[in-house]
Structure formats: structure tokens, C-alpha cells
Amino acid sequence: MNPKYPHLCAPITLGRVTFRNRMFAAPIGGTDITADCCVGPRTPAFYELRAKGGAASVTASELVVHPATDASHMFHLDLKTPGCLASWTWVADAISRQGAVPSVELSHSGQYAGTYLVDKDKKKGLSQYGPSDWVRPDGISVKALTLDQIDDIVKAYGETAALAKRAGFQMVMVHAGHGWLINQFLSPAFNHRQDQYGGSFENRIRFARRVLQSVRDAVGSGFPIELRMSGSELFEGGYDLQGGVEIAKALEDLVDLIHVSAGSYQFGFFDTHPSMFSDHGCNVYLAAEIKKHVKVPVATIGGLNDPAQMEQIIASGMADVVEMGRAILADPELPMKVMSNRDEEIVRCLRCFTCMAERPTTGTRRCTVNPLIGRECEGLELVPAAKSKKVYVAGGGVAGMEAALTAARRGHQVTLFEKSDALGGILKSEQAIPFKYEMYQLSLSLAKMMEREEVTVLLNTELTPEILEREKPDALIIAVGSTPIVPPLPGMDGDNVVIVNNYYLEKERVKDQVVVLGGGLAGCECAVHLGMEGKQVHLVEMRDALAVDCNIRHRPILMKQVDKYTTVHTNCQGLRVTAEGLVCRNADGEEILIPGQTVICAVGQRPNRPQVDALRFGAPFVRQIGDCARVSNITNAIYQGYHAALSI
Numbered sequence: 210m211n212p213k214y215p216h217l218c219a220p221i222t223l224g225r226v227t228f229r230n231r232m233f234a235a236p237i238g239g240t241d242i243t244a245d246c247c248v249g250p251r252t253p254a255f256y257e258l259r260a261k262g263g264a265a266s267v268t269a270s271e272l273v274v275h276p277a278t279d280a281s282h283m284f285h286l287d288l289k290t291p292g293c294l295a296s297w298t299w300v301a302d303a304i305s306r307q308g309a310v311p312s313v314e315l316s317h318s319g320q321y322a323g324t325y326l327v328d329k330d331k332k333k334g335l336s337q338y339g340p341s342d343w344v345r346p347d348g349i350s351v352k353a354l355t356l357d358q359i360d361d362i363v364k365a366y367g368e369t370a371a372l373a374k375r376a377g378f379q380m381v382m383v384h385a386g387h388g389w390l391i392n393q394f395l396s397p398a399f400n401h402r403q404d405q406y407g408g409s410f411e412n413r414i415r416f417a418r419r420v421l422q423s424v425r426d427a428v429g430s431g432f433p434i435e436l437r438m439s440g441s442e443l444f445e446g447g448y449d450l451q452g453g454v455e456i457a458k459a460l461e462d463l464v465d466l467i468h469v470s471a472g473s474y475q476f477g478f479f480d481t482h483p484s485m486f487s488d489h490g491c492n493v494y495l496a497a498e499i500k501k502h503v504k505v506p507v508a509t510i511g512g513l514n515d516p517a518q519m520e521q522i523i524a525s526g527m528a529d530v531v532e533m534g535r536a537i538l539a540d541p542e543l544p545m546k547v548m549s550n551r552d553e554e555i556v557r558c559l560r561c562f563t564c565m566a567e568r569p570t571t572g573t574r575r576c577t578v579n580p581l582i583g584r585e586c587e588g589l590e591l592v593p594a595a596k597s598k599k600v601y602v603a604g605g606g607v608a609g610m611e612a613a614l615t616a617a618r619r620g621h622q623v624t625l626f627e628k629s630d631a632l633g634g635i636l637k638s639e640q641a642i643p644f645k646y647e648m649y650q651l652s653l654s655l656a657k658m659m660e661r662e663e664v665t666v667l668l669n670t671e672l673t674p675e676i677l678e679r680e681k682p683d684a685l686i687i688a689v690g691s692t693p694i695v696p697p698l699p700g701m702d703g704d705n706v707v708i709v710n711n712y713y714l715e716k717e718r719v720k721d722q723v724v725v726l727g728g729g730l731a732g733c734e735c736a737v738h739l740g741m742e743g744k745q746v747h748l749v750e751m752r753d754a755l756a757v758d759c760n761i762r763h764r765p766i767l768m769k770q771v772d773k774y775t776t777v778h779t780n781c782q783g784l785r786v787t788a789e790g791l792v793c794r795n796a797d798g799e800e801i802l803i804p805g806q807t808v809i810c811a812v813g814q815r816p817n818r819p820q821v822d823a824l825r826f827g828a829p830f831v832r833q834i835g836d837c838a839r840v841s842n843i844t845n846a847i848y849q850g851y852h853a854a855l856s857i
């Protein structure tokens with residue numbers, strides 16, 4: 210077989226270690242931390258899943274090298290804490306037994322110590338240390354590190370690296386980006402020292418060089434060191450790309466791979482983690498420029514998930530390695546699918562930030578499109594069913610498709626009934642909104658995989674009680690979805706009204722001045738899209754806040770887009786639609802006209818209960834999943850679909 214993406218699939222050697230391809234799994238903070246800051250029992254499986262999927266290297270994160278000055282409740286590695294070294298050994302082992310190179314990120318968050326504490330009161334009470342005294346934008350004071358503390362931290366990097374090597378890691382990543390401690394020393398915005406660590410470039414780079422030298426002395430030559438840096442801090446006062454080039458040039462002699470990320474914590478979170486509103490690969494230019502000036506290989510990262518784009522990046526010499534964080538959480542098998550020319554089966558990351566939002570919310574990880582994430586060691590991976598059963602699935606939306614696919618993968622004979630002429634359910638409507646296209650693409654990937662697993666798909670066919678009576682399946686999964694709510698307002702049936710779910714079919718009917726009724730997630734995102742298309746958009750919401758159902762990471766960035774592209778009217782209740790727009794009652798009880806040639810109705814969904822009720826006794830095993838059970842989101846639809854099929 211000739212690989213479709215030969216550059217992406219080519220091995221690379223760093224130091225004395227050869228990596229099986231150019232796709233590296235970037236660090237994604239582990240959440241399974243024991244009370245004494247060791248790696249918990251779930252962690253090896255968290256990393257092993259990505260190693261199994263074919264990544265060339267998997268970096269475990271984020272190992273705090275000097276707990277005395279970096280007081281976050283994060284992973285430590287020392288010989289004093291019973292079981293600590295062993296816990297890391299199991300992580301390295303879990304990665305390397307799957308053919309990936311195990312790496313671990315050595316980190317110090319400096320002035321951002323405590324960032325990941327779920328207990329925000331405790332975070333306020335911590336001591337934060339950085340290069341200089343200052344008060345952070347959120348009011349937290351930072352103390353300047355003393356020269357003795359700096360010496361101690363430098364030593365700790367080396368000691369931790371040596372222990373990591375002893376635990377079985379075959380590479381270390383030194384985190385010098387994203388505004389963490391080493392970055393703070395490099396940054397003219399944060400480093401105001403007047404001693405040998407501040408002022409001139411030579412002084413600002415000194416801490417990084419000492420750290421890297423300490424690590425190199427500990428691990429020896431030939432053991433690869435990956436330097437993670439921000440190519441540019443991307444905020445005013447921080448270093449720019451030219452500064453990034455100088456930093457890379459000044460450190461390259463001590464490392465084997467320069468990993469160019471972007472941005473700085475608190476000042477550019479969405480540069481580091483590009484959202485669905487950014488282009489894929491929006492940070493590649495940083496790596497490409499740095500690569501022109503250094504001899505060591507360079508890695509790039511940021512919103513990458515498309516093999517064709519990644520192949521082009523490597524083939525054109527912009528970078529030697531591509532790293533993915535969220536894309537490999539979403540589909541750990543992405544590298545294997547690329548290596549075996551099955552890229553159309555890749556389940557793409559939606560950049561919805563569920564993964565990020567889950568940690569501050571519940572202290573765990575989750576992924577919208579991957580039901581295993583954060584639950585990798587619960588025995589949930591697919592195993593063939595003891596007996597192959599006849600499984601019927603009613604509904605070809607995302608929940609039904611995930612259930613059908615999973616059941617088929619377990620060896621059941623699956624038939625999926627979809628009453629419309631296409632699979633995808635509510636996700637079909639996302640195809641007209643470019644920044645949500647990957648949600649639509651999810652339905653295409655699921656359809657492709659169902660085809661491969663020989664699921665019988667019957668389109669234009671509603672599963673009825675009569676069919677069930679006649680065919681007697683062993684198991685029935687009901688995934689018949691939901692219907693848009695259309696409030697019974699005068700004028701709602703007019704030609705100037707479009708239901709948000711039908712927008713993709715009726716796009717041409719939407720004129721230049723639009724009122725979107727409903728400021729939930731769907732309404733906000735549609736309004737932003739219309740604004741991006743150059744339309745004048747009014748967004749109307751009855752409650753006092755928008756997108757309250759949205760996760761805490763995606764919401765702030767969505768709100769920025771809403772502010773940019775729409776005029777918002779909260780506490781405003783729609784009363785009737787007229788040819789001039791939407792008449793509403795505002796917070797003062799007055800009737801006002803919000804002008805618009807088109808009104809888009811986006812007030813939510815209602816479960817299709819009558820259809821569920823008709824089917825609910827249709828087989829010995831019955832499970833209701835997705836919106837028809839309770840209107841929710843893609844995360845729950847996928848999760849329930851997977852688990853329904855696992856239970857058969």
C-alpha cells in the first residue's frame with residue numbers, strides 16, 4: 210500500500226530515538242491526580258488510548274518540577290512520596306507498549322501556580338512566584354524569585370528529568386511557552402529584573418539555558434529534549450515572532466526538537482487553543498518562520514486535524530512534525546487512519562471546548578465526539594458480543610448512528626431506520642455554517658464507518674410497531690430525535706420566517722436584515738454566522754443572558770463574536786411577527802419593533818415523545834437515547850449511543 214500522505218507517515222529520528230511517523234500527541238493535562246499529587250490509577254489508560262491509535266509520541270503532562278514554588282495541585286515526581294515513581298513508570302510503560310515514544314512535560318507555572326485548582330478560594334491563598342513582583346490582572350500578587358530559589362528550580366528540572374528517564378520515558382518536553390515560568394523569564398512584559406536574569410536578551414534567556422543544560426546533564430546526549438515555546442506571545446508588550454526566532458536560535462544547541470506553539474495564558478488563551486472561529490493551522494506561520502532560522506527540527510501545532518493540510522505543511526518544509534492536542538483526543542486513531550489511508554473515517558475535533566470546560570466543572574476530562582475520554586480504564590472499549598443479535602435502531606441522527614456503529618462493531622446485525630432521505634438528523638443543519646461544518650462532517654464520518662461495518666441503512670423508512678411485531682428484533686434503540694419548537698405567535702407561519710434547523714435548505718430566503726428569535730447556543734451561533742455573512746442581525750432573548758447552556762470555555766469566545774456581529778436584545782419577549790420585523794415586549798413592559806426582513810426562529814427543541822411511546826415495548830431490550838429521551842447536546846447523544854450499544 211502506498212501511503213496517501215507520505216510525508217506525514219515518514220519516520221523521524223530525534224537524538225537516538227526514531228519515531229514511527231510525524232504525528233505527535235501534544236500534552237493534555239491529566240486530571241487523575243491523587244491527594245499526594247501522584248498519578249492516579251486512571252492515568253495510564255488515558256495516555257495509552259492515544260498511543261494505541263498510532264501517534265508517534267504521546268506526551269504526558271503536566272509534571273511540576275518544583276512544588277515548593279509552584280503550588281498547584283498537579284502531578285509531582287519524587288522518590289519521597291510512596292508510589293510516585295512507580296505511578297509514572299506505569300504511564301511510560303502504557304505508552305511505549307503501544308509503539309509510541311513516551312514523553313513527559315516538565316513544567317513550572319510560575320506566576321500562574323494554582324491555575325488548575327478547582328477550589329478557587331485555595332488558589333487565591335497560594336503564593337505565586339515569577340521573575341518579578343507584580344499584581345496579575347485578576348488581582349493576585351506575584352513575588353519575584355530569589356537567586357537561591359532560581360538555583361533550586363534549575364536543579365529540580367534536572368532531577369525530575371533524571372527520574373522521568375528512570376521511569377521509562379524516552380523523551381522530555383520542557384515547557385517554555387504559554388506564559389509559564391520559563392516563558393515569563395523570556396518575556397519583556399513579565400521580566401523586569403535588573404540582575405543577571407533580566408534586562409538584556411542575553412540575561413532573559415539565561416534561565417531557559419540553565420534549565421535546558423540541567424536537563425541535558427541529567428538525561429545525557431542522544432536522549433531527545435523537546436522545547437515547547439510560543440513562537441510569539443501575541444499580545445502587546447510581549448515578544449513577537451522576531452523575538453521568538455531569536456529565542457529559538459539561542460536555545461537550539463541544547464534541544465532536539467523546537468515545538469512552536471503560540472500565545473500566553475491570561476492574554477491569548479484562544480491563540481494557544483484556536484477556537485472554531487479560527488482557521489485550522491492558524492499558528493503554522495510561526496513555526497515556518499522559526500524553521501528558516503534553526504537547524505534542529507521544528508514542530509507546529511494549533512487547530513490541526515486535516516491530514517491533507519498536515520501533509521502539505523511537512524511536504525512544503527514549514528515544519529518537520531505536526532502536533533495535535535484535541536484532534537487526537539477526539540479520534541485517538543487519527544494517526545492510524547492516516548497511516549492506513551482511511552482518512553475519510555477520521556472523527557474530527559469540533560473545537561467545542563468540552564474537553565477544557567470539563568476540568569474546572571467536574572475535575573475530569575470529556576470529549577464530545579469520543580465517549581471513552583476520561584473513562585478509558587472502565588472497561589468500556591469495544592469487545593465482541595458473546596452472541597450476535599438482531600439490532601434495530603430507529604433514527605439516523607448522531608445518537609442513532611453512534612449506537613448502530615458501536616453495535617455493529619461488536620458483531621451484531623444492525624439495521625438503522627431513518628424516515629427522511631438523509632442521515633445526520635439535526636447535524637444536517639450545520640453544513641451551512643462554516644465554523645460548525647465539522648459537526649456536519651461528524652455525521653459523514655459516522656456514515657462512512659457504518660458502511661464499513663455493514664450496517665443496513667433504510668432511508669425514507671420509519672420504523673413502526675408493525676415492523677417490530679413482524680421482524681422481532683432482539684434489541685431496539687430508539688433515537689428518534691426532537692422537533693423544533695415554534696411558538697404560537699401571530700405571523701410565525703409567514704413567508705418571512707425561517708426555522709433555524711431549516712436554514713441550510715432555505716438560506717436564499719434570508720434577507721439582509723435579520724432578527725434571530727432565541728439566544729440559546731443555536732440562535733447565537735446562527736446569528737454570528739449571518740453577521741459574518743455581512744447581514745445586519747438583531748438577536749432577541751427572553752432571559753437576561755445568552756447561551757446559558759453553553760460550556761464555560763466556549764461561551765466567552767462566542768460572546769465576543771456575538772458582540773462583534775449582532776445587536777443583542779435580552780429580557781425581550783417576542784409577541785408577533787410582522788412584515789417589518791418582530792414585535793417584542795421589553796424589560797420595561799413596552800412593545801417595541803425590532804426591525805428585520807427575515808425572522809429566524811431558534812427557540813429550542815422538543816423531544817419526539819409520541820414516536821418514542823409508539824415503539825417503547827418493541828423488543829426485549831429497549832433503550833431511548835439522544836434528544837428523544839431528553840433534549841441535550843452532541844456529547845450526550847454520542848455517549849448514550851455508545852453505551853446503549855455496549856449494553857446489548
Ligand SMILES: Cc1cc2nc3c(=O)[nH]c(=O)nc-3n(C[C@H](O)[C@H](O)[C@H](O)COP(=O)(O)O)c2cc1C
Binds near residue numbers: 314510565
Ligand atoms: C483539554 C486540554 C488540556 C491541555 N493541557 C495542556 C497541558 O497540560 N500542558 C500543555 O502544555 N498544554 C496543554 N494543552 C494545550 C495543548 O497541548 C495544545 O497546545 C492546544 O490544545 C492546541 O493544540 P490543538 O489545537 O491541537 O488542540 C491543553 C489543551 C487542552 C484542550
